[in-house]
Every structure is written in C-alpha cells, then in structure tokens.
Amino acid sequence: MTDTKVVTRNTREIALDILIEILEKGDFSHTLLNRTLKTYSDLTKQDRSFITRLVEGTLERLLTLDFYINSYSSVKVGKMKPLIRTLLRLSVYQLKYMDQVPDSAVCNEAVKLAGKRGFKSLSGFMNGVLRNIARNTKEDYHSLEQKDRIGYLEVAYSTPRWMIEKWLKEYSYETVKGMLAAQFEESRGTTVRVNQSVNTPEELLEILKKENIAAAKGIYNDTALKLLNYETMDAIKAFSDGRFTVQDESSMLIGFISDVKAGDYIIDVCAAPGGKSLHVADLLKGSGKVDARDLTEYKVSLINENIARLGYDNIEACCMDAKELDEESVGKADIVIADLPCSGLGVIGKKPDIKYNMTEEKQKELIKLQREILTTVSQYVKEEGTLIYSTCTVNKDENLDNVEWFVRNFPFQLESIEKYLPENISSDTKQMGYLQLIPGIHNTDGFFMARLKKLKCL
Known part of the structure; x- marks a missing residue:
C-alpha cells in the first residue's frame, strides 16, 4: 500500500480489500485492520470509523449476511468469486445494519466497484440481488426459532x-x-489497567479528561477503566507515557487470585503481549522477579515494548517454548501463570473471525497442547507454591475438564479463590477454586481461571 492509494481508493474499497485478506486468505482481523488504518494515514476520523465499522460488522454478522444473500441469489455464496461474495457481504451489512448511506447509493457503489475490479459483466446480477434484499424489510430468520432453535441461533x-x-x-x-x-454489544469500549506505579485511577481519569478521552470506572476492580471514545490507542499520550495498559477485567483477576507477595519469583509461560506478567510485576511493587516467556521473538518483542513503556524493572521477557522443559526452572517458582493457547471463543466479540476459523478438530488438538504444557510447566512450581491455569474460552473440555485431569495426575489440589475475587462476581464455584466467566452473565470476556496448590512431598 502506498500514499497514492490513499488518494485513489474510497473507504468501501479499502474495507473490501481488508475483508478479502481476512476471509479468503486467513489474515487476522484485529492486526490487519490496525495495520491498514496506519498505512492510510490521510484518512479522516470519520472515514477510519466507517472502515472499522464496515469490516468488524461484516465479520460479526457473516453467517447472517450469507443467509440473506443465499435467499435472493441464484448462485450461492460458496460458489461465487471471492471478490463478488465479499462485496455482496459488506454491501448487505450496510443495507441491514448501517443507516448512514441510502440503500440506492449502497447498490450503486457496489455495482461501480465490481466494474472497477473487472466484473462489469456481473453488474446486473449484483444490482438485482442487492435491490431485492433492500426491499425485504422483514427479519425473515426469526421464524426459524420455533422449528429449528439451533438453526435460528446460527443465523x-x-x-x-x-x-x-x-x-x-x-x-x-x-x-x-x-x-x-x-458479542454484538456496541458500547463495549476498551478496558485498561491503571499503572499504579506512576498514577492512581483518579489521577489517570483527570489526565484522560484533559485529552478529551471519555473513561468510566471498571465494574470488578478499582484499577480498571473503560475508554469509550478515542481514535487510536497510540494517539493517547497517557498510553504512550505508560500510565495504563490494555487489559480486560477478566485477565486482571489472574493477578488477584495469584495472591502475589513481596519478593515472589513468578513465571508466566505464555505471556504475550504481557498483560498478566505486567500486572503481577506492578503488584510486586518493585520487589521480586517476573519471567515473561513466549514462543517467538515477535511475541517477546511485544512484551518488551510494554515493559519499556510501563517502566517496570522487576520483569524480563525471553523466548522459550512452553512445551520444552527448562531444567533451571524446576522447583524454583512461587507462582506459575499458565494462560494457555485455547480456542479463544470467549473473545469473539473482539475478534469475530475466531469463530469461523476454529473447528472441532483444531479444538481437540488444543486440548492435547494444553495438557502437554501443563505437564511441563507444573514442574517449575515450588512445593506449596501456586499454579494458575486460565484460558479465554468457555468450553468445558478446555477448562474444568483439564483441571480435573490435572489434579488426578499431578500432586496439586484446587484452592478457594473466593477471598481474592470481588463480591459482585456471581459464581457458585469460587470456593471450589475455579471460575468461569460468561459473556451475557458477567461484564467481561469469556474467561476461565483456576488456582492450584502444589502439595508438599511426604
């Protein structure tokens, strides 16, 4: 992408190319969108918001959009050329979920863009499908709930x-x-954690107010804030100055249930981009040491960027495969944090493409990987030390089933986490040592956590 493209391509075309890269070539939505918006630096705030809404909305509603298209097209979505199906999808999203542009303009722009990209012969087809969908005002999938509840939920x-x-x-x-x-809540905002080593939540709120950034206090802990109106995170001076870092409240709870004590040695085995590692480093108040580890140099570079920005000196990042045993770490850690690779289905509200890319086969492979890593990293925990296991998913087989398998096979037992958690988190399992957060019930991502104590050898 070049500066010339900024001038010659409209916002809908930019959104089209982003979606093709995600849906047809497997790129990741959150990274590609951010990267593209940085490339098109000449875009206005309004244009950037339009592209973001169009891309994220099309991804969020993909199967619903395909339902509409298949209902009015003689050629089903799966048989269409990639550019045509993507252009139809984003156009139908505009018709059904965005009111800024008249239906006629959406149809005309789609036809023009198809012609510009070499599909002028399909102008009549595109126009016919979109105008038929535009004329249909009835939410025709609702009737499915009475005869096929799963089919209704799917669409x-x-x-x-x-x-x-x-x-x-x-x-x-x-x-x-x-x-x-x-996953479709529009006022989600971005949750951040206050860097308590440099400012209090009240001080940060005042600083953000001066930057014209709207922020509200978190629901479950005092060090969480929710940012509601900003263009990009990098453009916020308080972020660049290390006054806060991006972290969901569910993830912050890991730091609390770890029950960090001054001088603790903590290993975070799958740490990137470093949210939990940085949090426990903050809780240590300059004491102890945190080893933040991850698989690739790129992931480690993300952790190091955050360490440098926040200014902690009791944390180091290094490249290490969590599946491979590090002999030097055996029996050394007071706390091991194992937030492991998972299906990620608790965060589909933030990363909607996850739900289309995950399969039953991939999920089963992840369970094997989780157990392999737990087998290895549990060896780093001291006697009577703590292992924290967590995932950002809601699947029982990746969560509680893994914990039950682990305590059957290793010298660990679950410990109550009730005293570490806010009273306003509703759960019957806190005393049992684990917590499953569920979107729609809890005001967080879908997230699982368990606290396990290593038993003393007799």
Whole structure:
C-alpha cells in the first residue's frame, strides 16, 4: 500500500480489500485492520470509523449476511468469486445494519466497484440481488426459532452450528443465547489497567479528561477503566507515557487470585503481549522477579515494548517454548501463570473471525497442547507454591475438564479463590477454586481461571 492509494481508493474499497485478506486468505482481523488504518494515514476520523465499522460488522454478522444473500441469489455464496461474495457481504451489512448511506447509493457503489475490479459483466446480477434484499424489510430468520432453535441461533448470531451444539450440552438455551448476543454489544469500549506505579485511577481519569478521552470506572476492580471514545490507542499520550495498559477485567483477576507477595519469583509461560506478567510485576511493587516467556521473538518483542513503556524493572521477557522443559526452572517458582493457547471463543466479540476459523478438530488438538504444557510447566512450581491455569474460552473440555485431569495426575489440589475475587462476581464455584466467566452473565470476556496448590512431598 502506498500514499497514492490513499488518494485513489474510497473507504468501501479499502474495507473490501481488508475483508478479502481476512476471509479468503486467513489474515487476522484485529492486526490487519490496525495495520491498514496506519498505512492510510490521510484518512479522516470519520472515514477510519466507517472502515472499522464496515469490516468488524461484516465479520460479526457473516453467517447472517450469507443467509440473506443465499435467499435472493441464484448462485450461492460458496460458489461465487471471492471478490463478488465479499462485496455482496459488506454491501448487505450496510443495507441491514448501517443507516448512514441510502440503500440506492449502497447498490450503486457496489455495482461501480465490481466494474472497477473487472466484473462489469456481473453488474446486473449484483444490482438485482442487492435491490431485492433492500426491499425485504422483514427479519425473515426469526421464524426459524420455533422449528429449528439451533438453526435460528446460527443465523441470528452468526455462529457456526457445531459451536452452538457444543455449548447447548454445557449451558442452558437462554445462557447460550445471552452469550451469543453479548458479542454484538456496541458500547463495549476498551478496558485498561491503571499503572499504579506512576498514577492512581483518579489521577489517570483527570489526565484522560484533559485529552478529551471519555473513561468510566471498571465494574470488578478499582484499577480498571473503560475508554469509550478515542481514535487510536497510540494517539493517547497517557498510553504512550505508560500510565495504563490494555487489559480486560477478566485477565486482571489472574493477578488477584495469584495472591502475589513481596519478593515472589513468578513465571508466566505464555505471556504475550504481557498483560498478566505486567500486572503481577506492578503488584510486586518493585520487589521480586517476573519471567515473561513466549514462543517467538515477535511475541517477546511485544512484551518488551510494554515493559519499556510501563517502566517496570522487576520483569524480563525471553523466548522459550512452553512445551520444552527448562531444567533451571524446576522447583524454583512461587507462582506459575499458565494462560494457555485455547480456542479463544470467549473473545469473539473482539475478534469475530475466531469463530469461523476454529473447528472441532483444531479444538481437540488444543486440548492435547494444553495438557502437554501443563505437564511441563507444573514442574517449575515450588512445593506449596501456586499454579494458575486460565484460558479465554468457555468450553468445558478446555477448562474444568483439564483441571480435573490435572489434579488426578499431578500432586496439586484446587484452592478457594473466593477471598481474592470481588463480591459482585456471581459464581457458585469460587470456593471450589475455579471460575468461569460468561459473556451475557458477567461484564467481561469469556474467561476461565483456576488456582492450584502444589502439595508438599511426604
């Protein structure tokens, strides 16, 4: 991408190319969108917001959009040319979920863009499909709920059927419905953690106010704030100055249930981009040491960027494969944090492409990986030390099933986390040593955590 492209391409075309890279070539939505917006530096704030809404909205509603297109097209979505199906999807998203542009203009712009990209012969097809969809004002998938509840949830909440079937075996229909609906909350904002080594939450709120950044206090802890109106994180001076870092409240709870004590040695085995490592380093108040480890140099560079920005000197990052045993660490750590690779289905509200890329086969492989890593890293925990296991998913087989397998096979036992957690988190399992946060019930990402104590050898 060059500066010339900034001038010659409109916002819809930029969104189209981003979506093609994500949907047809497998790029990651959150990184590609941020990278592209940085490249097109001449865009106005309004244009950047339009592109972001169009890309994220199309991804969030993909299966719903395909339902509409397949209902009015003689050629099904799967048989279309990649550019045509992507252009139809983003255009239908505008028709159904965005009011800024008249329907006629959406249809005309789609036809023009198809012609510009070499598909002028399909102008009549594009125009016919979009105008038929525009004329249909009825939410015609709602009738599905009476005869096929899973099919209704699949279309209404744009989530693959296998996922819904899996969750319905573990949760009630209403819980699953609420969990699916939560991914579309428009006022989600960005949750950040205050860097207490340089400012209090009250001080940061005043600083953000001077930057014209709207912020509200967190729900579950005093060091969390939610930012509600900003263009890019890098443009916020308080962020560049290290006064806060991006971290969901669910993730912050890991620091609290770790029960960090002055002088502790902590190993975070899958740390990037470093949120939990940085939090426990902050809680140590300059004492102790945190080893933040991850698999690649790129991931370690992300941790190091955050360490430098926040200014902590009791944390180091290094490149290490969590599956490979580090002999020098055996029996050394007071606390091991194992927030392991998972299906990520608790954060589909932030990364909607995850739900389309995950499969049952991939998820089963992840469970094997989680158990392999736990087998290795549990050896780093001292006798009577603590292992924190967590994931950002809601699947029982990656969460509680893994914990139960672990305590059957290793000298660890669950410890109550009730005293470390806010009273306003509703859960019947805190005393049992674990917590499953569920979107739609809790005001956080979907997230699982468990605290395990290593037993003393007899």
